[in-house]
Amino acid sequence: MDLGSPSLGWWPLALVSVTMALISLIGRSIGGALLVGTVFGAVFFFAHLVWVGEFLGPVPWVALAGLEALLFGAGAIPIALAYRWAGRPRAHGGVQLVVVPLIVAALWSTREVVMGAWPYSGFPWARLGMTQVESPFREVASWTGVTGLSFLIVALCAAIVQGVRAGSPRFLRRLFPVGIVALVLVATPQFPTTSAGNLRVGWVQGNGPAGYFDQKKPGDVLAAQSEATVPLLGQPMDLLVWPEGGVDSDPLDNVRTASELDRLVRAAGAPLLMNAATARGEDVFNTSLLWTADPADRQWHDKVNPVPFGEYVPDRSFYERIVPDLVGLIQREYTPGTNPPLVRIGQVGVGLGICFDVIYDQVIWDGARSGAQLYVFQTNNADFRGSDENLQQLAFARMRAIETGRAVVNVSTVGTSQVIAPDGATIDTIGVDTAAGRVTTVALRTGLTPASVLGPWLTLLLTIGAGTGLTMLGIAHAHSRPRPSP
Structure with a gap:
């Protein structure tokens, strides 16, 4: 993730990083998700924010990067729960191959929103969407804003993960719609002003x-x-x-x-x-x-x-x-x-x-x-x-x-x-x-871009959608569990 950001800015690595981060949360307990998410956050934020300590010493660097890592780790727990409650996707589970990636992407985006607002006005510095300034996805930001771009990138990565997890030998065919969506995002022009x-x-x-x-x-x-x-x-x-x-x-x-x-x-x-x-x-x-x-x-x-x-x-x-x-x-x-x-x-x-x-x-x-x-x-x-x-x-x-x-x-x-x-x-x-x-x-x-007009509403919608989607998965999981015989 750090290599996907400036100074190197190798943006495809950000997508690889998201995919690996999601895979690492599948099957985790709450404690395991917290640990894995915090380790991911620590490795990233301590590398990405090393400049904080250049002149002010290690204490501000350790404090900021450590806090961001803990918040990132806490935000990994809902994603792990979403995977657990959704269960293993079936080879023909088309709905789950769409719904689960959208919920996971909304949870990731909500974590970015929370970290960007709390504590002390937050620190919305290291957002996934910002790694894409050199990528062919960048013009989508004029329609969705940076948070919306983060959501779409995670949704693509999560859809690939779900397609592979489905276990069908024809999973590449099942991922064809994902490729179409990616091409649409690449072809989307910047909103004209x-x-x-x-x-x-x-x-x-x-x-x-x-x-x-x-x-x-x-x-x-x-x-x-x-x-x-x-x-x-x-x-x-x-x-x-x-x-x-x-x-x-x-x-x-x-x-x-x-x-x-x-x-x-x-x-x-x-x-x-x-x-x-x-x-x-x-x-x-x-x-x-x-x-x-x-x-x-x-x-x-x-x-x-x-x-x-x-x-x-x-x-x-x-x-x-x-x-x-x-x-x-x-x-x-x-x-x-x-x-x-x-x-x-x-x-x-x-x-x-x-x-x-x-x-x-x-x-x-x-x-x-x-x-x-x-x-x-x-x-x-x-x-x-x-x-x-x-x-x-x-x-x-x-x-x-x-x-x-x-x-x-x-x-x-x-x-x-x-x-x-x-x-x-x-x-x-x-x-x-x-x-x-x-x-x-x-x-x-x-002229205002959709991002400038709809950005606050999209941020709110993603946050509400994340909570609602996770709740629905939890309810569905509870009802699907076999009940003990009397």
């Missing part, structure tokens, strides 16, 4: 000292961004974009910072979409702020899902007793934002996702439904230099472009930054540890 012109976007990767442990003085990150912006000045642009944390002081409170931003906006002849920590009353926010020459025209969006143990510490007093040194590094307590993830450049809606908010479906769907015609994702990868983290996050950005039918400008402090077309193709890129900027003409699109 409507062209709405173009926007000239300047985007800058300053490569400043933006990490927790980088040696820096106040203003150094802003200076790096400003210096990298200079070559773009004089080029016509409609919007200038900086990454998350590109301004290391609050421009709403710091007069000197505000003056520097005013100067840059005048020189660029375009508004600047920047990001900084801002304070309003007692609350501190991770804010993307559209800085304009006229203060009355300024707009902002606050990050919806601050990162637990990165941007705030839940239950701080408890964790201070366990890892006081690590908790002490996090001085700010960011407040979740409630304003829409959108700013407007004239009549053009720009959808926003601040760093890890790109992995939360609701943020992306809210932007699309609020009128986004393109997306800007601002991120700070400085604490994960040289790791797979930024490539995994870029895969999310590319899949979001496909899912919504919108172009994406993904800008990082230290790389990799990219402009991504509405079909997920990379238009331009700036590599890691490089200070540079570009001006790119970005396509605008209107």
Whole structure:
């Protein structure tokens, strides 16, 4: 599964991994399913999330990967029960060859939904659908969303498993419908959105000292961004974009910072979409702020899902007793934002996702439904230099472009930054540890994809379907057991 994800991204291995994971749960007891599922989760998550410990040490890595492994293991129990209660498929059990794979796929997808929402807003990072950004299945995401794509992939793998388990020498013929479904998914085009012109976007990767442990003085990150912006000045642009944390002081409170931003906006002849920590009353926010020459025209969006143990510490007093040194590094307590993830450049809606908010479906769907015609994702990868983290996050950005039918400008402090077309193709890129900027003409699109409209309902339907299907299997199994004679 890890090899099926970036940096290698060998997507067929994700399908092999799912198939093997399902086979390993057939015939297991509850305890056995928990053990096997947890081992699978541990091997995957400790490899996949190794970047968490690159600079922050082993404790956060072990804590996050260990928790994800346990949740993955717990989610294996319902799948094992589904196989047990369904019994062995008969050679002519056509209904079971369809119904059981659908229930298993719904249970797998429900596990992804739960892990993406709990605890502390969840961590929907390592989802099966996201491994398919290079696969011929990727365009299906514009119809079903990422969760729906995960469901369809697991359903295909589970159908193959059931077909083989049926034991018929003609099982290949029985799998013919599965092949037809797979071909239909491959042939499904991306849902068409409507062209709405173009926007000239300047985007800058300053490569400043933006990490927790980088040696820096106040203003150094802003200076790096400003210096990298200079070559773009004089080029016509409609919007200038900086990454998350590109301004290391609050421009709403710091007069000197505000003056520097005013100067840059005048020189660029375009508004600047920047990001900084801002304070309003007692609350501190991770804010993307559209800085304009006229203060009355300024707009902002606050990050919806601050990162637990990165941007705030839940239950701080408890964790201070366990890892006081690590908790002490996090001085700010960011407040979740409630304003829409959108700013407007004239009549053009720009959808926003601040760093890890790109992995939360609701943020992306809210932007699309609020009128986004393109997306800007601002991120700070400085604490994960040289790791797979930024490539995994870029895969999310590319899949979001496909899912919504919108172009994406993904800008990082230290790389990799990219402009991504509405079909997920990379238009331009700036590599890691490089200070540079570009001006790119970005396509605008209107019209909502089914994923943007139906995504929340499909997620709910799969969750309800998983519980209902498992319950029905359990009832059928109980009624089919022979009763003891009186």
